[in-house]
Amino acid sequence: MFVSTFVFTSVHSEASNDVNYSNDVIYQIVTDRFYDGNPENNPNGDIFSENCSNLHKYCGGDWQGIIEKINDGYLTDMGVTAIWISQPVENVYALHPSGYTSYHGYWARDYKKTNPFFGSLSDFDRLIDTAHSNGIKIIMDFTPNHSSPALETDPSYAENGAVYNNGTLLATYSNDPNNFFHHNGGTDFSSYEDSIYRNLYDLADYNLNNEVLDQYLKESIKLWLDRGVDGIRVDAVKHMSQGWQESLMSEIYSHRPVFTFGEWFLGKGEISQQNHYFANESGMSLLDFRYGQTITEVLKDGTANWYDFNKMIQNTAENYDEVIDQVTFIDNHDMSRFSDEGSPNRYTDMALAVLLTSRGVPTIYYGTEQYLTGSKDPNNRKQMENFNISTNSYKIISQLAQVRKSNPAVGYGDTQERWINSDVYIYERQFGNNIVLTAVNSGTSPQNITNLSTALPGGTYRDELNHILDGNSISVTQDGSVESFQLSPKGVAVWQFNGPSTTPMIGHVGPMTGKAGNPITISGEGFGSSEGTVQFGSTNASILSWSETEIQVRVPDVTAGKYDITVSNAKGTISNKYHEFEIVTGNQIAIRFGVNNAYTEPDENVYIVGNVSELGNWDPDKAIGPMFNQVAYEYPTWYYDISVPASKEIEYKFIKKDSSGNVVWESGSNHVYTTPAQGTDTIIANWQ
Ligand code: NOJ
Ligand code: NOJ
Numbered sequence: 001m002f003v004s005t006f007v008f009t010s011v012h013s014e015a016s017n018d019v020n021y022s023n024d025v026i027y028q029i030v031t032d033r034f035y036d037g038n039p040e041n042n043p044n045g046d047i048f049s050e051n052c053s054n055l056h057k058y059c060g061g062d063w064q065g066i067i068e069k070i071n072d073g074y075l076t077d078m079g080v081t082a083i084w085i086s087q088p089v090e091n092v093y094a095l096h097p098s099g100y101t102s103y104h105g106y107w108a109r110d111y112k113k114t115n116p117f118f119g120s121l122s123d124f125d126r127l128i129d130t131a132h133s134n135g136i137k138i139i140m141d142f143t144p145n146h147s148s149p150a151l152e153t154d155p156s157y158a159e160n161g162a163v164y165n166n167g168t169l170l171a172t173y174s175n176d177p178n179n180f181f182h183h184n185g186g187t188d189f190s191s192y193e194d195s196i197y198r199n200l201y202d203l204a205d206y207n208l209n210n211e212v213l214d215q216y217l218k219e220s221i222k223l224w225l226d227r228g229v230d231g232i233r234v235d236a237v238k239h240m241s242q243g244w245q246e247s248l249m250s251e252i253y254s255h256r257p258v259f260t261f262g263e264w265f266l267g268k269g270e271i272s273q274q275n276h277y278f279a280n281e282s283g284m285s286l287l288d289f290r291y292g293q294t295i296t297e298v299l300k301d302g303t304a305n306w307y308d309f310n311k312m313i314q315n316t317a318e319n320y321d322e323v324i325d326q327v328t329f330i331d332n333h334d335m336s337r338f339s340d341e342g343s344p345n346r347y348t349d350m351a352l353a354v355l356l357t358s359r360g361v362p363t364i365y366y367g368t369e370q371y372l373t374g375s376k377d378p379n380n381r382k383q384m385e386n387f388n389i390s391t392n393s394y395k396i397i398s399q400l401a402q403v404r405k406s407n408p409a410v411g412y413g414d415t416q417e418r419w420i421n422s423d424v425y426i427y428e429r430q431f432g433n434n435i436v437l438t439a440v441n442s443g444t445s446p447q448n449i450t451n452l453s454t455a456l457p458g459g460t461y462r463d464e465l466n467h468i469l470d471g472n473s474i475s476v477t478q479d480g481s482v483e484s485f486q487l488s489p490k491g492v493a494v495w496q497f498n499g500p501s502t503t504p505m506i507g508h509v510g511p512m513t514g515k516a517g518n519p520i521t522i523s524g525e526g527f528g529s530s531e532g533t534v535q536f537g538s539t540n541a542s543i544l545s546w547s548e549t550e551i552q553v554r555v556p557d558v559t560a561g562k563y564d565i566t567v568s569n570a571k572g573t574i575s576n577k578y579h580e581f582e583i584v585t586g587n588q589i590a591i592r593f594g595v596n597n598a599y600t601e602p603d604e605n606v607y608i609v610g611n612v613s614e615l616g617n618w619d620p621d622k623a624i625g626p627m628f629n630q631v632a633y634e635y636p637t638w639y640y641d642i643s644v645p646a647s648k649e650i651e652y653k654f655i656k657k658d659s660s661g662n663v664v665w666e667s668g669s670n671h672v673y674t675t676p677a678q679g680t681d682t683i684i685a686n687w688q
């Protein structure tokens, strides 16, 4: 029985589990390009392109269009269980001097209003209700990094970055006495700091240390959550301080927890420690660009092979604490589409089959199932031309979405390479006794597969893709060896076994962080129908609901820090451990800490460490930094925006660390600072 004892302020229907997307398939829609369900709301004049011949302009797609495509079964029959829509908020109306418009939704003007070209608030409510009654979650894009294009010196450029609070002007870029924006020029992407505190292209970059703006953005996202939004995709997370974003996540998770993932773009071959740190510590997941780039290299560019892919799978499993929560894809609106004119659609089909059976939450970019092409923005954002439900891609998505839904090995399992050469990859996903085995041959000759082992129990297994990609059945002996078979050229087969556990097994915990009292959902199987206990470390959590596969609890009131979670069923059988759930000290706010006169040797950087877990509990290895010293303040002043508990007396010190880990502490007594109850602040000390 599902008993929800905590009260949501939402006025609209809820989809089932908003913090666990492991069994879902996300479909990413550029709202303007999907389907025009209401020509009445299309823009007039020069920002509209009647037949979508100018891809920089609005083409008419809207929420009514999405509603119609839910109602006619196009999305549900494809197996889509979540839709990521363009940012729904009001955007600029101006035509950009280069002929661009805000059809993509990334140029916000007023976060408390809707983009009228997508629909009214009641259209939005109908979209939410239609989605929910069809088992679909709605994820909204959100851009708290910037407003819109602006030039410091030319107020007539676009809309001068103007941002409004429900109709009241807050600031423009060239008239900004209260510092809503950074005025540090555009970033050259040369460092993390430069990317955060300077403009991304010509986009007016927010000063998130401004308390009116901080409150406005947090209030705004809560309004959308209250309308029933089930997930958030945060734009440009590499361009905002992690500290502010942690305070945002704390606000969201204390208000109404939903799965949140950020966009941290990585190019081909790019691996970033900061990206891993962000995914592990910020409270939100990330779009898995490393996955997307690698599968592109293997199946589209031919510049990498399955050994590289397998290495990526193994490395990311180590780099990301919650690899199953990272959001995977084969292409998106900022990359070349996977399908190419002139090259066979078969590679898109194979890539989708791999995507949907891999770890991570898969996202299908709209139109991939129709083999839309286009290598660069805006050609990779063409309008949907047809909604053909008999393409191979459509059928593959539909088949494998079912497997994802019914077999927890896909959502929760780890990945084991079972057979590999440069053309062939056979990998097994396993969660308890649930198994999904996938074989792909990207080469143009058949491959003899001998000596393949599997955890599948003895028996014969049919291809879950129904031979759409020329897959075969396999026979497995009692000892787990697969009888030799031929894997077809450009063939993919998927075999599965459902073996539900009778003892508790945790597959997923969400959100991955929270303060005492926040609701947390634990998913898995074998929990039993009668209530047992859930422990954070050695403390029992109070239970809100309990079922065979899903438990809701409240984060217990214990000292902040990282705690392993276990579930015991009613008979006392204990589950596997979910590692290091992070309990934060309380409501979080973002504070700018700084230190003057901190002179360092080459190879030394300044960090901050203090008496709360957010400041590393005096452990120099967990000190926050390296702090910055180039843009907002300059060396020998160092600064960093950090999420810390509100209304709390904090003690801290600055330290110098070099790359070998040598630590120099400040002398004197600890700095002491009481954080405000809400808002933001800046506190600058002198190095002592
Ligand atoms: C990343 C988005 O995906 C991209 O399309 C957008 O232009 C930039 N962020 C700026 O919002
Ligand atoms: C840890 C102590 O708790 C703190 O008070 C002190 O300032 C530093 N170590 C440096 O000695």
Ligand code: CA
Binding pocket: 036, 037, 038, 039, 040, 041, 042, 060, 061, 062, 117
């Ligand atoms: Ca329209």
Ligand code: CA
Binding pocket: 145, 195, 196, 197, 198, 205, 206, 239, 240
């Ligand atoms: Ca920024």
